[in-house]
Amino acid sequence: MPPPSKSVVKILDSDIRVDSETGYICITDIGNLKDGAGKVHVANWLRASTSILFFRAWEMEHNPGFKGVEFDTFRRESGNNSFRISAKQLADAGASGIFVKKGRWGGTYCNVDWTIHFANWLDPFFYVKTISALRKQSDSLYGRGRLHQRFVKEIARENASESYNLVVHGIKHSLPDKADIMVRRHFGATEADILNIAMWNMTAREWRTKTGIVDPHANMRDFATVEELKVLNALQISLRNLQEDQYTAEEKLLRLCHQANELLIHYCNTPEKAENYQEAKEKRGW
Known part of the structure; x- marks a missing residue:
């Protein structure tokens, strides 16, 4: 359970943390909704070849300072069974759509587009529920x-x-x-x-x-x-x-x-x- 002072979005009656400064959403919390193995799901999603392609395309579109040189290496290696990559490695390579918080209330936080991509990869059911929750949040904030x-x-x-x-x-x-x-x-x-x-x-x-x-x-x-x-x-x-x-x-x-x-x-x-x-x-x- 996240501390009450933190911003949250409700998905399946569970509090999904939202970083108050960036608006990024904790996908570790979303992964935990499936079977409590949020960290494992996030790690598997990060290493998927389709995810690497999405990360690169999104950064090229939304991040003016993104070079993408290191992402070419990630893309070539993503098909190997031994390939692993962390959120920190992505951030160090220039990705702006993801970051990690450490500590008791830590987790992997993503831009809303990345969050939706993760939910779609995780499960169609969670994908639909995540979209509905984020749309409801947007309507409540802005109308x-x-x-x-x-x-x-x-x-x-x-x-x-x-x-x-x-x-x-x-x-x-x-x-x-x-x-x-x-x-x-x-x-x-x-x-x-x-x-x-x-x-x-x-x-x-x-x-x-x-x-x-x-x-x-x-x-x-x-x-x-x-x-x-x-x-x-x-x-x-x-x-x-x-x-x-x-x-x-x-x-x-x-x-x-x-x-x-x-x-x-x-x-x-x-x-x-x-x-x-x-x-x-x-x-x-x-």
Whole structure:
């Protein structure tokens, strides 16, 4: 029985440990469900030639730093009866889908894809039960509606990013060819802050001061709601048109603030959407 402080997923009414930092699942626990021989099942699964092929293919797809040189050796030797390989050897060879925890509550932990592969190798019954448990866990954590919302948000963020690049390109392109690079960056930042003020009533610097976020790659858009990203996308297109018509910064800001308010009302056009938007704002604190 795992300690109560650990995260778990229920499979066949048994607690299967989940590493709280990585979300990786303890396949030793899943192996124990069959006949209590989890370590033996994991070892046999690791040495199977089909498993080695899967490990290599998965790492090539999901691990940018994976070289796969040592895996070629594993693949050639995996057909021999004497072939054995451990999770540590896989990790040392660059595999990111597996790791081992030592100690009383230790075990072999795998990425969800590896976990499903193990359950399928172990037994069709456990395969089906594992998939059902993981799907149930995903729905409880995110909800199917939230998963859809996350997808929509990623698309909206991507569109907003493309529009932002268009805005910055537009203002920089309007400068003389001899304009200093720092001048170009300044104008790009100024235009971006017009958008930020219109959308969130603060500049990027004010946002960092307010939130204490120092990660240079993080920005306000990373924490925006779907509705805000839609509004921002529209504002950036409008700003590009205002640039071409040579409006002053004050005129741009006045027009964009008015448009932002109208669009937010439009996108939060039901009581549920308006309530969710307010809750999101309160949760992030700005």
